[in-house]
Amino acid sequence: MQVELLRASQSxxxxxxxxxxxxxxxxxxxxPVLLSPRLVLRAxxxxxxxxxxxxxxxxxxxxxxxxxxxxxxxxxAADFVRRTNxxxxxxxVYAITRGNDGAFLGCCALEPQQDERTLExxxxxxxxxxxxxxxxxAAHALIDMAFRTRSEIDQIDARCRxxxxxxxxxxxxxxxxxxxxxxxxxLAESAMVPVEWFRxxxxxxxxxxxxxxLR
Numbered sequence: 001m002q003v004e005l006l007r008a009s010q011s012x013x014x015x016x017x018x019x020x021x022x023x024x025x026x027x028x029x030x031x032p033v034l035l036s037p038r039l040v041l042r043a044x045x046x047x048x049x050x051x052x053x054x055x056x057x058x059x060x061x062x063x064x065x066x067x068x069x070x071x072x073x074x075x076x077a078a079d080f081v082r083r084t085n086x087x088x089x090x091x092x093v094y095a096i097t098r099g100n101d102g103a104f105l106g107c108c109a110l111e112p113q114q115d116e117r118t119l120e121x122x123x124x125x126x127x128x129x130x131x132x133x134x135x136x137x138a139a140h141a142l143i144d145m146a147f148r149t150r151s152e153i154d155q156i157d158a159r160c161r162x163x164x165x166x167x168x169x170x171x172x173x174x175x176x177x178x179x180x181x182x183x184x185x186x187l188a189e190s191a192m193v194p195v196e197w198f199r200x201x202x203x204x205x206x207x208x209x210x211x212x213x214l215r
Contacts, residue, residue, distance in 0.1 A: 031092040032149070034141045039134065041094040041108065041141060044081045048095050051104035053077035055126025062188035064164050065124050070188035096125065096138050105129045108138050110146055110156075117154040119146055123170070135170040143174060147205050155201040159184065162194045175208045176200045 034041040044052070053074040056062065062070035069076060084093045091111035097104055106125035113120055121142060125135055146153055158176050160167040176198035183192045 031094065032145065034094070034145055035099070036137050036141045038099055039105075039137055039141070040097045040099050040102075041138060042097065044084050044093065044095040044107070046078075046081060048104045049074060049077045049081055051126075052080065052095075052107075055104070055106065055128075056124075058127055059188065060127055061124055063186060064161055064167065065122070065188070066184050067187050068124070094138075094142070096123075096134065105134055106138075108142055110142060113157065117152060118157055119150075119153055119155075120157045120159070121146075122158075123167075130166065135167070136173045139170055139174050143200065143205065144209065147202055147209075153202070155199050158198045158200070159195045160198075161186075162196055168196070171198050174200060175204050177204070 031043060053072060053076065056068060056072040056077065057070070058072075059070055062068040062072060083089050091109050093107060093109045095104055096106045096108055106123065106129065108121070108123035110119045110121055112118075121139060123135055123138060123142075143156060146156060156176075157179075158171045158174075160171060162181070177200070179197045179199050181194060181196050184195050185191075186193045
């Protein structure tokens with residue numbers, strides 16, 4: 001549940017691969033548009049609402065995301081887009097879209113943590129888009145953006161349910177190291193569920209940022 005910036009184009013300079021969004025919305029201006037070989041990560045739009053509601057209204061998705069309700073309605077989707085663009089969610093949220101046709105695939109985000117030197121990454125994809133490498137590609141770009149543009153950030157955390165093997169593979173492909181286990185509240189299940197906690201520090205990212213060792 002939880003893009004690749006460095007390899008978006010081997011011949012394209014970095015400044016063209018990390019483009020600031022010119023929207024006047026505060027939340028959009030703080031989250032630059034990210035390009036990867038197959039994906040565009042951008043702020044959620046009103047035009048995403050139908051696809052968002054359709055893909056998120058799936059128990060197989062909602063039960064793997066801590067704060068997603070189930071059932072998930074068009075009203076939920078519209079409220080999510082509104083709150084995101086108004087800066088009310090308190091984190092950098094992206095719609096994951098396919099570069100060749102603009103199709104909405106899911107969402108990813110970076111959320112500040114209390115120590116101010118740590119971010120937490122989260123992501124989800126609609127079930128029709130699983131097992132195609134989109135999650136890893138999106139995570140790579142998000143991680144690259146965070147470490148390249150936020151010099152104060154020392155590490156990025158990731159958490160996933162113990163039973164979510166595909167998400168764990170994404171986390172491991174990004175170089176995260178296991179830190180421990182715990183419990184979090186799952187809104188869709190109205191219960192606490194077991195999760196594993198992973199961390200990627202800046203030093204490790206620097207050694208792996210070509211992502212060549214993680215393919």
